Amino acid sequence: MPKAGIIYNDDKPIACRIANKLEDKLKKNGWSVVVATGFGGILGYSRPDRPICSSSIEQLTPPNFDKDVAFAVVLGGDGTVLSAFRQLAPLGIPALTVNTGHMGFLTETYVNHLFPALEKMLLGDYQIEERTMLTVKLFRDETLLWEALCLNEMVIHREPLTSMCHFEIKIGCHAMVDIAADGLIISTPTGSTAYSLSAGGPVVAPNVPVLQLAPICPHSLASRALVFSDRESVNIYPANPNPMVMVVDGNGGCYIIPEDRVYLERSPYQARFIRLENPEFFRILREKLGWGLPHIAKPTSVELP
Structure with missing residues (x-):
């Protein structure tokens, strides 16, 4: 039986609801599913009187997540994505990142597009982009x-x-x-x-x-x-x-x-992002940060005197 993972932000009600629906959907398609929250990838803070306050990099992997997990779906904002890859990268598990937050610069798709995206993934119709x-x-x-x-x-x-x-x-x-x-x-x-x-x-x-x-x-x-x-x-x-x-x-x-x-x-270790289309970095810069947008005062024609 193939195995998939779900990591979600349990502080967001919408992420909790979608995680439950996604788990049911995957199980109906014959997948074994392991679920974790992004909390496990959150880093601790040390104090001057207690400088050692961290887990080793390899110990942040959630229980039951292993190399048999074909992919994970991450539900949350950019903070959840950062946390999830600290949990997934040591195992090399690729992740589809789904925005349930605001900016979502690191996310691949939106929550209302998740299930069509899942259909593509189950057919193997995706690419993997590796990030340093x-x-x-x-x-x-x-x-x-x-x-x-x-x-x-x-x-x-x-x-x-x-x-x-x-x-x-x-x-x-x-x-x-x-x-x-x-x-x-x-x-x-x-x-x-x-x-x-x-x-x-x-x-x-x-x-x-x-x-x-x-x-x-x-x-x-x-x-x-x-x-x-x-x-x-x-x-x-x-x-x-x-x-x-x-x-x-x-x-x-x-x-x-x-x-x-x-x-x-x-x-x-690398962060392995699942991409549903060819990665297009300039498009993301334009949509999220407004880079390269045409100037509103740019003339459409030049009239000679």
Whole structure:
């Protein structure tokens, strides 16, 4: 019997209702179904007095989800999608992401189109688009304190975000650089349209094998966003006397003290998005963010005097 999974946002009544209907539909079509909420992929927060507050990356997989799961349907908004891929990526399970929220930048379809989309999926009429994820780790005296799988971005900032701080950053084998800013963002191409975009970073197409570093409100004209190969790891040393906070995917994180080291690298796991049509990134940019829309004052013809 084929096996499918459902991950849904149990804080949204519509997602709960659709999850029940979807489970019944799949079972009537001869599928075994495993169900979980997105809560299991939410990252914990550590405290200065309890720095170790995380599960290993591989331990976030929901019960009964295994490599026999052919696909999962994720019901929620972008936050649920980010949470779900932390649960699914270690097993390589592809997911159809269904928007029951507002922006839904990471979702493939809307809830009112779910069941026609399901019919296509059951016929195998879909593609899989793989997106880069990051492994983020916090070390203190070379002891691993905290780790997470990241699809969008990792952010380090002061708490509260009111003053400048310094970061010493080493990318791959390149010379270490010093950046003075309110904070720092390391993002994937998927995350380039999230916080990094708001901080002035460039939009990067999902299939480009790069990462980017974007300072938040840098205190220098020379400190600007940097795009570099995703084959290079990143080490960040907080050259700051006061504790800072690291947040992954806007969801959870930990405190960082001057003796700590934050390490990032491209994860061996990927987020595998089910696409019902050929992936068309520019269309999503236009529909969700208004990029490339024609100017309303653009003349349709030119009259010569």
